[in-house]
Amino acid sequence: MRGKADSDLVRRQNRHIVLEALRLHGPMPRVELGRITGLSPASITTIANQLIDDKAMRELNEAPDRSDPNRRGRPTVRVELNPDAALAIATKISIDGVDLALVNFAGKIIARKNTLIATYEVQPDAFGKALANIMRDFFDENSLKSGDVAHIGIAAQGVTHSQKGTIAWSPAFRATNIPVVEPVERETGVTCSIANDANMIAEGVMSADRYSYTGTAAVVFMGYGVGMGLVIDGKVYHGATGAAAEFGHMNHIPEGALCRCGRLGCLEAYASDYGILRFAKNLAEQTPPPSHAVPRHIMVDLENAARQGQANAVAAYQNAGRAIGFGLARMIALLNPDRIVLAGPGTRALDLIEPALRAAIDEGVVEELRRQVKIETVPIDTDMIIKGTIDATLRYLDLNIFASGPMRNLAEQKEPQQ
Amino acid sequence: MRGKADSDLVRRQNRHIVLEALRLHGPMPRVELGRITGLSPASITTIANQLIDDKAMRELNEAPDRSDPNRRGRPTVRVELNPDAALAIATKISIDGVDLALVNFAGKIIARKNTLIATYEVQPDAFGKALANIMRDFFDENSLKSGDVAHIGIAAQGVTHSQKGTIAWSPAFRATNIPVVEPVERETGVTCSIANDANMIAEGVMSADRYSYTGTAAVVFMGYGVGMGLVIDGKVYHGATGAAAEFGHMNHIPEGALCRCGRLGCLEAYASDYGILRFAKNLAEQTPPPSHAVPRHIMVDLENAARQGQANAVAAYQNAGRAIGFGLARMIALLNPDRIVLAGPGTRALDLIEPALRAAIDEGVVEELRRQVKIETVPIDTDMIIKGTIDATLRYLDLNIFASGPMRNLAEQKEPQQ
């Protein structure tokens, strides 16, 4: 049951949709903010001026637009998100290391830092310490103090536990239950949150094209692993512990191929880089996966071999397509989504994968359910995870800081102990 | 993006939570309504008196409670939902026929009617006509006129299309895309909606114990078929077309056993009554399922045989448990739910099914994901579908009629054409 409503809720909600409109559509005049949000001009005036007072927005100082010769009347004054309203840090933890991006409130990346860490053998506490050091260096390099950064968002490969702030299990680590949020918060004094990387890809894909993500959508990541981000009713779905949509470790065939997670028959064991490679090399299904990512050039070579008709390679991609297709068929039966988006480096080989994928969906689910699902592909972009993390973190600031009122509310944020 | 907020939203929301509190906890004094909803006594006075004006609520006329001898002060006056506020009809369409229940606003069943129809061979339009006739008879038998009934809710087995108001596909019909809502609305003049029967079971289970359904839960129905109702973020999830959670037709084994839906390897082909029976009889996996439900006594006999150690029967239930377990493991990987509830007549045999079911979950999903899932069983109750449909329909009335304000708003309900 949703809670009670009062004028506080109204103010938060309406300020939030104003900020959201600006984030989605960029600078625009107040009239248009009114059109988009459905708020009256009078309310827009009030809200805009408050947000400007709070430094969340600002007026653009530009010459009137003369491009339309038929334009009459008082010229519009466009407003935009104030880039200097706040800073945030987006973080990606993967098998390759730690990737950091410092962004301003308008979403512009101000600084980046990429640190290689041999994550696989590291001890849980040592990793927290290493991450804290990286973060501190990043603060120092950019002359940041604790109060300068409003939030730190972290995306990690594997099963993340958002409440506990840990990585419960990840292919990048041999260890489990690695504390992440706590060491970062202690070192920096900045609030921090962690989420699954595939969910962050979904955030990014959704932010880029939000108007069309009103219902349910699944964003599939194909590459060194297989992941999924679920958008349910227009919001990224995180599940009970923040570990939803572990599509790659959804079982495909009971007692099937050995997965990096140690279990048998996971989808990833058939459709990830190493799964495809293992099949193409004619290795037994039980052959242990490598502990490191398969180098890109090896996969590219394999794709080319398949395109030239090398039988094992062709079969490997068909096998992968079939696995993903059945996984999607199962997902469709459960969730009846509006659309499916395929993303990640694995989509390079989509021509090799797609026929088997579509055949498997047809085979695996009632026609009535799959008929209306749109399947799309998103351009390959290795930075999708960091972009999505930025989007999610900024949305967090919009809602939790700026929509609530002036900055002073930050102190009152905590639950009153009643 | 959620829309703007205004005082209208506040009023609707708060009236709704007041009605919801009464529906969940029964009659209570105003003070307690305030405690439960978080609204101030002043606001409760206002809202309660308006709802009483609108005939949605009424004061109980009872002698003061003397049970607590230490009780001081002005005695409480309890308020309750007004049973006469509205009437609604809940409808169940299944392979057995059509089941109707007339309920008052307080949820009491006033009349029932059960009509057998040989659904399987019927033509789509003929079914609509037959249903309309049944409905008209029900109106006549209870001296109801069009305006007397506020809404008709329908639950049907199979894939329902809530927007179109049709049954897209159902094991109860050979035909597909059967119009249901339109013929009923035309005959009765009452608004009508349709949903999947498993979703209605979830509504019922949730209503009975709502405080504990805050996150994500899956209610599995086992019996003549296998179904699932998903509760996501405290609300029953319906998917893009109203056909979500077709758990029974989620693929279990590619190219596996023949399902009633004509596809191979659906979970239902292993775990429904007929699937279990087919396995126990040692019939080939491709043996066509019967077009009618398996009589109860046959299943009971089979359970007893298994309990006495008859090998085929034991194996059949293990096989079913394994299928459901893997299906749940896949669902857990995708949705990371808080709880799973097993329901339906199939739970009679839970002792036979559960070990294999739990083993399959353990085998099929990472420990980090399944650790916190609670698995529960709900008492067998053949009327769960109709009960859930009643709950869902009354909740619809709460939100769409009584929370919005006085009845006159019913006329203004339609979208203004802007």
Next chain:
DNA sequence: TAATTTAATTTGGCGTCCAAAATAATGTTG
């Protein structure tokens, strides 16, 4: 009967929204 206790209502004020009127800043026209 007066004091105490608890429930419910009334009063007065606050915050947000909106419609309508007013103001601002430009282009058009005679």
Next chain:
DNA sequence: CAACATTATTTTGGACGCCAAATTAAATTA
């Protein structure tokens, strides 16, 4: 160039919903 037209934004005044505090109501206790 002055008056008019047009479009954007702000101001004004009123409505509605919430709440805290004061008040009233209806019992029990002393």
